[in-house]
Amino acid sequence: MRAIDENTVTDAVLEQMASTADPRLKEVMVALVRHLHDFAREVDLKPEEWLAGIGFLTAVGQKCTPHRQEFILLSDTLGLSTTVNALHDRRMAASSTKSSILGPYYRQNAPAFQLGESIATKTHGQEIAIYGRVTNQADEGVSDASIEIWQTDEDGNYDLQKDDAEEMDLRGCFHADDQGRFFLRSVRPHAYMIPMDGPVGKLLRAQGRHGYRPAHIHFLVGAPGYREVVTASYLAGDKYLDSDTVFGVTPSLVTETKIDDRSSPLPSLPSLRFDFTLVAETQGAASGRVGADASQLSF
Amino acid sequence: MRAIDENTVTDAVLEQMASTADPRLKEVMVALVRHLHDFAREVDLKPEEWLAGIGFLTAVGQKCTPHRQEFILLSDTLGLSTTVNALHDRRMAASSTKSSILGPYYRQNAPAFQLGESIATKTHGQEIAIYGRVTNQADEGVSDASIEIWQTDEDGNYDLQKDDAEEMDLRGCFHADDQGRFFLRSVRPHAYMIPMDGPVGKLLRAQGRHGYRPAHIHFLVGAPGYREVVTASYLAGDKYLDSDTVFGVTPSLVTETKIDDRSSPLPSLPSLRFDFTLVAETQGAASGRVGADASQLSF
Numbered sequence: 001m002r003a004i005d006e007n008t009v010t011d012a013v014l015e016q017m018a019s020t021a022d023p024r025l026k027e028v029m030v031a032l033v034r035h036l037h038d039f040a041r042e043v044d045l046k047p048e049e050w051l052a053g054i055g056f057l058t059a060v061g062q063k064c065t066p067h068r069q070e071f072i073l074l075s076d077t078l079g080l081s082t083t084v085n086a087l088h089d090r091r092m093a094a095s096s097t098k099s100s101i102l103g104p105y106y107r108q109n110a111p112a113f114q115l116g117e118s119i120a121t122k123t124h125g126q127e128i129a130i131y132g133r134v135t136n137q138a139d140e141g142v143s144d145a146s147i148e149i150w151q152t153d154e155d156g157n158y159d160l161q162k163d164d165a166e167e168m169d170l171r172g173c174f175h176a177d178d179q180g181r182f183f184l185r186s187v188r189p190h191a192y193m194i195p196m197d198g199p200v201g202k203l204l205r206a207q208g209r210h211g212y213r214p215a216h217i218h219f220l221v222g223a224p225g226y227r228e229v230v231t232a233s234y235l236a237g238d239k240y241l242d243s244d245t246v247f248g249v250t251p252s253l254v255t256e257t258k259i260d261d262r263s264s265p266l267p268s269l270p271s272l273r274f275d276f277t278l279v280a281e282t283q284g285a286a287s288g289r290v291g292a293d294a295s296q297l298s299f
Numbered sequence: 300m301r302a303i304d305e306n307t308v309t310d311a312v313l314e315q316m317a318s319t320a321d322p323r324l325k326e327v328m329v330a331l332v333r334h335l336h337d338f339a340r341e342v343d344l345k346p347e348e349w350l351a352g353i354g355f356l357t358a359v360g361q362k363c364t365p366h367r368q369e370f371i372l373l374s375d376t377l378g379l380s381t382t383v384n385a386l387h388d389r390r391m392a393a394s395s396t397k398s399s400i401l402g403p404y405y406r407q408n409a410p411a412f413q414l415g416e417s418i419a420t421k422t423h424g425q426e427i428a429i430y431g432r433v434t435n436q437a438d439e440g441v442s443d444a445s446i447e448i449w450q451t452d453e454d455g456n457y458d459l460q461k462d463d464a465e466e467m468d469l470r471g472c473f474h475a476d477d478q479g480r481f482f483l484r485s486v487r488p489h490a491y492m493i494p495m496d497g498p499v500g501k502l503l504r505a506q507g508r509h510g511y512r513p514a515h516i517h518f519l520v521g522a523p524g525y526r527e528v529v530t531a532s533y534l535a536g537d538k539y540l541d542s543d544t545v546f547g548v549t550p551s552l553v554t555e556t557k558i559d560d561r562s563s564p565l566p567s568l569p570s571l572r573f574d575f576t577l578v579a580e581t582q583g584a585a586s587g588r589v590g591a592d593a594s595q596l597s598f
Binding site: 001002003004005006009010012013016017019020021022024025026027028029031032033035036037038039040041042043044045046047049050054057058059060061062064069071072075078079080081082083084085086087088089090091206207208209230241242243245247248249250251254 | 300301302303304305308309311312315316318319320321323324325326327328330331332334335336337338339340341342343344345346348349353356357358359360361363368370371374377378379380381382383384385386387388389390505506507508529540541542544546547548549550553
């Protein structure tokens with residue numbers, strides 16, 4: 001019988017997992033176990049700290065509801081989501097639009113709108129125009145592109161954070177015209193604090209972090225034959241651009257809101273232009289789809 | 300503004316966490332983030348794999364109830380619990396009893412029994428005696444030692460797994476006599492399969508693992524002025540000793556069940572002897588207490 005100690009245990013685990021049928025699951029779990037054990041050895045993790053960790057992860061799981069995904073929030077605030085997005089971007093062509101984090105507020109089945117309509121169906125605020133073009137790598141318009149968009153209101157709240165969370169607002173789905181162009185109306189979003197009333201908020205406070213995200217607009221853009229892009233446009237000038245609590249901002253995603261923008265389809269409104277470059281889906285390649293509704297997650 | 304990519308994101312996270320007030324929390328989280336990002340980069344984690352992981356962890360959290368701790372089960376099956384216990388043992392004197400995993404079935408406030416009584420208050424089975432002595436490092440009996448014990452029945456089920464989970468059975472708390480000796484009656488435990496109906500079971504099946512633990516008896520032993528020991532006694536001859544699905548077995552914890560044991564206080568029963576060596580609690584040292592009731596965990 002093997003004597004188990006803090007070092008030999010790792011091989012014992014890897015041996016038991018050697019029978020994993022799926023080679024990718026095996027590869028991922030081997031690396032995970034190695035890093036998990038290395039982490040515990042490196043910090044000489046104490047039993048009471050381990051127990052605090054178990055309690056924390058349990059609280060994160062129990063905070064999740066169909067309207068709140070605390071584990072995505074944890075992944076976001078630890079920078080894991082951005083790491084995964086950046087690895088995804090690296091596999092794409094350099095010219096494709098950079099990813100940004102999905103965040104915990106994506107919802108499937110957002111209402112469909114016609115070009116030019118406003119997604120602000122319930123809230124009032126400073127009206128803005130959002131427009132742009134979806135192109136492929138040959139700079140040709142992608143005529144059947146779909147653009148899903150979601151954002152906060154002027155106070156920094158998503159519809160899901162409100163009392164009537166079942167009612168959708170400030171989110172919608174548009175289809176580009178025959179040249180890949182889209183335009184719509186909305187209200188100016190505001191910097192917002194991520195939900196701080198759960199275990200993730202408690203951790204952030206213990207870390208002395210402010211918990212704010214700069215004002216931004218989420219996009220999920222796709223078309224048949226192309227890889228979906230999950231990204232966001234960050235409003236230039238926001239004071240949290242350099243300290244986004246979920247590390248979603250990179251310079252190519254920061255956008256100026258322009259007054260008297262002659263190229264805007266709605267030039268009377270402050271206009272924000274954001275273009276997307278899609279990459280063709282290569283046969284057999286894994287999808288980059290990360291747009292599952294959090295409430296529908298299952299292992 | 301910093302350009303964020305799959306490498307620079309790590310420094311961005313570490314910078315935001317630099318304001319952590321508690322130096323130990325900071326140390327642990329820095330190592331955790333480094334390993335988490337290294338893991339993602341090493342396996343080139345895909346967005347859909349990340350999402351599967353989020354869904355898995357959420358399911359683990361939501362499976363937890365006051366009577367079931369799926370995150371401890373996950374930690375156990377990944378060998379993390381044993382790693383933490385082994386690190387704890389390494390900090391103890393070499394002569395102390397080795398730790399073994401607490402497992403998900405510990406309960407606070409187990410009923411108190413007098414020496415010689417049986418903890419099998421509701422179940423029947425092959426009766427056995429369990430006895431031993433609690434000593435300090437000078438081999439002196441620890442007169443006021445408390446011995447908490449819990450185990451499965453003959454079918455491999457804990458009380459918490461039964462329909463009337465509120466009713467305690469096969470668990471109890473004893474106090475040693477003035478020489479540190481204890482003895483009690485029970486029924487022979489059986490190898491058992493960990494709960495396989497949750498996300499952890501699904502993972503184990505995907506890994507081709509049998510999910511069994513060899514027959515064992517849990518102990519939590521302590522006394523004023525000494526560090527608690529959380530350990531278990533494993534019954535010699537069990538076929539799963541070498542492939543315990545939670546890696547709790549090490550040779551020094553394997554015990555023979557003897558017939559006609561002249562040193563047993565109950566020699567008419569098959570007797571299992573298990574002695575404990577406690578280490579004095581040094582001033583200011585952190586407790587090794589890992590005996591919190593899973594239902595009372597909070598961050």
